Structure formats: C-alpha cells, structure tokens
Amino acid sequence: MTQQTEQFKDFGLDTRLLKALDHLGIDTPTEIQSRAIPAALTGHDLIASSKTGSGKTLAFLLPAIHRLIKTRALSKRDPRALILAPTRELAKQVYVQLRALTSGTSINITLVLGGENFNDQLKALRREPHVIVATPGRLANHLDERSLNLNGLELLIMDEADRMLDLGFAKELNQINEAADHRRRQTLMFSATLDHAEVDAMAEKLLKSPKRIAVGAAN
Numbered sequence: 001m002t003q004q005t006e007q008f009k010d011f012g013l014d015t016r017l018l019k020a021l022d023h024l025g026i027d028t029p030t031e032i033q034s035r036a037i038p039a040a041l042t043g044h045d046l047i048a049s050s051k052t053g054s055g056k057t058l059a060f061l062l063p064a065i066h067r068l069i070k071t072r073a074l075s076k077r078d079p080r081a082l083i084l085a086p087t088r089e090l091a092k093q094v095y096v097q098l099r100a101l102t103s104g105t106s107i108n109i110t111l112v113l114g115g116e117n118f119n120d121q122l123k124a125l126r127r128e129p130h131v132i133v134a135t136p137g138r139l140a141n142h143l144d145e146r147s148l149n150l151n152g153l154e155l156l157i158m159d160e161a162d163r164m165l166d167l168g169f170a171k172e173l174n175q176i177n178e179a180a181d182h183r184r185r186q187t188l189m190f191s192a193t194l195d196h197a198e199v200d201a202m203a204e205k206l207l208k209s210p211k212r213i214a215v216g217a218a219n
C-alpha cells in the first residue's frame with residue numbers, strides 16, 4: 001500500500017533534485033512516482049503504465065538524473081542518457097522539465113527533433129551532451145549519419161512507448177536499441193497502457209528482467 005504521507009525526500013534523491021522540486025512547488029509523489037522511482041533507483045529495468053496526467057515524466061526523470069549525478073560516466077564523450085518521445089511537442093515538454101530539474105547541476109542536454117535543421121543538431125551533438133531528448137526518427141537519422149555514438153549509453157528511456165509504436169517507430173527503436181547495446185544499460189519504458197501487444201513485444205526485446213508497474217485500469 002502507498003503511504004499517504006510519503007514525500008519526495010523519502011526516496012533518497014540528490015538534494016539538488018529536492019531543491020528543484022521545492023522550487024516547482026511539488027512535494028508529494030503521485031502513485032506512479034511512488035512506485036516507479038524507488039524501483040528505478042535500484043537499477044532495474046522497468047515497464048510502467050499509468051494514465052495521462054498522472055506524472056509519468058517525473059517518474060522517469062528523477063531517478064535518471066539521480067543516477068547521472070551519483071555515478072561516474074562510462075565514457076567521457078558519449079551521451080549517458082537518451083530519452084525518446086513520440087512527437088516534437090512531447091519531447092519538448094520532457095526537455096522543459098529536464099531543464100528545470102537539472103538547473104543546479106552541470107548536466108548538458110540537447111534536444112533532437114524531426115523537422116529541425118540537421119546541421120545545427122550535428123553541431124549541438126559535437127558539444128557532447130550528457131543527455132539527449134529526441135524523437136525516434138531523427139535520432140535514427142543521426143545514427144545513420146554516424147553523428148553520434150551510443151556506446152556509453154547508461155540509460156535508455158522510452159516515454160509513451162505505446163504511441164511511438166502506433167506511429168510506426170518500431171524499426172527506429174530496434175535500431176537505437178542495437179546501437180546502445182551493453183550490459184550496464186538501464187532501460188525504462190513508460191506507456192499509458194500495457195495492454196498493447198506491440199509494447200509487450202518491444203519490452204521483451206529491449207528490457208532485461210524488468211519490473212512491471214501498472215497503476216489503475218485493467219492492467
């Protein structure tokens with residue numbers, strides 16, 4: 001059972017994250033946050049679902065940033081975390097929250113969206129961001145062009161995995177998975193529903209012994 005009095009400070013998150021949350025006026029986790037954050041902090045892969053508006057973004061961003069702050073990079077140059085979202089708008093929303101949460105840290109973030117200037121993105125990627133927030137199609141284009149290397153990726157996060165698959169991004173997700181394939185990668189997959197055959201199949205391929213968290217609904 002979830003305790004009513006649980007607060008973000010009970011998860012052992014880095015104080016810079018707690019300060020950022022305080023600044024945003026957020027102190028009490030939603031149910032998906034209460035369940036996903038401690039599970040993700042143990043380093044497990046996760047497949048998690050809860051309805052739209054339930055706070056899934058913080059459920060993956062907080063443990064992800066905590067890990068980046070607390071652990072030494074596998075590689076000095078490659079991106080450490082990649083967050084994929086199905087559309088430009090959703091990726092931008094994730095980026096805005098990520099910026100707000102990392103303002104007290106030295107984490108660099110680059111946003112890589114379809115429909116934007118490719119060469120500008122190349123330049124931004126050459127600055128070696130720690131975190132990339134991207135739409136899958138454009139990220140795959142950069143892999144094709146060898147403008148980035150995912151060998152050092154420690155965290156792969158898929159937001160709205162059901163929608164990414166509905167939009168036909170299975171091929172790109174597979175390509176990204178293969179480019180970022182190493183033992184120490186943690187993979188977090190979030191979806192509005194887990195009742196989706198393609199999400200199941202993708203989870204089977206991309207996640208290692210995942211914890212399954214389904215809040216509400218028929219899951």
Ligand code: ADP
Pocket residue numbers: 026027028029030033050051052053054055056057058
């Ligand atoms: P989802 O991805 O599940 O649709 P979001 O992560 O976009 O939901 O969150 C929806 C809204 O709720 C956002 O405006 C966010 O800032 C706010 N929010 C998230 N978590 C909390 C919380 N623990 N307390 C108060 N507001 C929150």
Ligand code: MG
Pocket residue numbers: 056057159160
């Ligand atoms: Mg969301």
